[in-house]
Amino acid sequence: MSSPCRSADSPVLGSVDAPLVRVQGLLDRLGQVEDPRDPRGVRYGLATLLAIGVCALSASGHNSLTAIAEWVRRCEQRELSRLGCPFDPFTGRYRVPDERTLRDVYAKVDPADLTAVGYGYLTALARPGSASLTPDGVGEREQRRAHRAPAGDPTRRGAIAVDGKCLRGAKRRDGSQVFILSAVRHADAVTLAARQIPAKTNEISEFAPLLDQIADTDLTNTVVTADALHAQRAHAVYLVEQRHAHYLFTVKDNQPSLAAQLRALPCKQVPVLHRQSSRGHGRHEIREVQVVTVNDLLFPHARQAVRIRRRRRRPDTKTWATEIVYAITDLPTHEARPAEIATWAREHWTIENSVHWIRDVTFGEDASQIRTHNTPAVMAALRDIVRSTIRLAGWANTASARRAHTIPDAALTLHGIP
Template sequence: MLVAAGTVAAPPGLLDALAQVPDPRDRRGVRFKLVTLLAVGVCAMTCAGHNSLTAIAEWVRRLDQDVLARLGCPFDPFAGRFRAPGERTLRDVFARVDPGALTAAGFARLATLAGTPADALGPDGVREREQRRAHRAAIRASEQPPPRRQAFAVDGKCLRGAVRADGSRAFIITAVRHGDTLTAALREIGAKTNEIPAFAPLLDAVDDSDLAGAVVTVDALHAQKEHARYVVEDRRAHYLLSVKNNQPTLARQLRALPWRDVPILHRSRDRGHGREEVREVKVCSVDGLMFPHAWQVVRIHRKRRRMGTKRWQTETVYAVTDLSAHQAGAAEIAAWARG
């Protein structure tokens, strides 16, 4: 709801979602509720575009009293005003809050907004932006049928500008929903480990109702037999795993399949970001592959060139999935692989 020029109060339901995040602080001496500080951060970043703690603190300091009240800021009876949190308070709390719990709360809130009509989203600019986005999505949907299953992409990333106390860079692993790119789960990777041990704990944070029957897409690092068994047997979901030379035996098996005899089942051509890409997809059903629950092997041949040039760069990648041919066609697999 717009309450003042350049300021936006917490929308209904946001405070309820953020209230699910556990407070890591000692109860003694707490002046600002955790839900209030989190709502300040969310509103400052999403509504005002601020991405630094200094800018967030300045933003909340300039808010009107009725906005501070809606955010849950405490009332100072001596000054007769609602108090705004300072930069030090925000910095201390944001550094200690559990990112996984915050991500889960945010995903729950955004999931409820995903089906909200554009007319109910607020100012005219927001409605127009959502209408344009819906129009582009409708065009893409008319070009090819959407996948029949929801999909989550698991990937590790380095947090740009984030440094741990020992000077090492901070890495996280996330599970992001295809299509609307909502982050369903997030987990920090320890300084002395990698993404592989964090795979199952990350997906443990995704609700069974969201993950059951969905497809988990991951890069070659997670082409692990334990991961495949966990996704299929423990979570009742499906996988699409890229395969490279970190699994040399499996990679040799995939390359040795009779691909010359397999027809191209899906072809796409895209232009954007100053380049053109052609993708050709072949899919082969297998039996007895040395990988748990594998039913289909995917071969994606990519050709890329910069616009205005004639030289093409080619790349061939392979992937495996536990979905059979009647459960997932080549176009669906291509959409998941790209998503």
């Protein structure tokens, strides 16, 4: 099966009539990641080793370091040359890194630096005039899926979801599990920043450092959505006063005083300002949104309290399950319509459905027992690059795209490695 990207010195993307823009290839981008190794005795370039991981993970069935090493051993000499592997003049062949080399290097790479470089590459691919609308090799079935994918309701602001994920198979030497906190764009599920949470701490203390990693990205007027764990006063102050952004936080009983205030609001007297019904994933769901303007909540900059009532039932039953969720935002009524708030609240689950679930199910992340130093977070960053590139290339199904790139040449072409 052919690759969904065109072969070129670097990927040439764009529609037929639009001016074509050459995007710097992934191998060149990965050269910007800081190499933590002592330069003495280095045989393989860091960009080469990282590119091998990305291209191998793009092929179905290659989810572990062992599989990545097997993938590169099966590459032909021409493909090893494209990856930048060193040439051995004594054997007349290109050298192939083994699993131990990959393992040792990945353990030392800064995952935050790798994520930042990957974000720069993906941003260039997603830029207007650079993204391919119907790439070569994307089958008719995939194009129909992408066309049927529901588009988010139009909003006046971009939104970023912040959420943590436990790598269930990876454990540190002290037995503690590895957690990664990520910031993901609602619009295209591209990961902006990721941060491995140190032992003996939690997501709360890493919220601001995570967003500080994208300090060069202007968050002004951007809405940051987060679950109840991050409904913290310090987070609200940081977003509004330091980053000039906005927040939409879910509120639960981890903030008992605030939750009690929201439950005491006269919601029965407030009309439903937005209602949406949807069918999919084996259920029928109705969402109703009520919004109350507030000025005296015990939470910094809070301007609106939101009550979201979700009713769900399976097609084969008439019984409805009801869930009520409360949220708060600093945006006043004239700056955030109920429909917009409903969209941000619903699309916050992008990070679960389009990022965490795909990494768990399609890439087998939870089953991975990689645990050495930074390796779990580095592998997660590589998976994110693959996942986002496939999405931007026009594939609606990641597993199908990986099956289409089992041939090394197709994977290298997908990532713009000439």
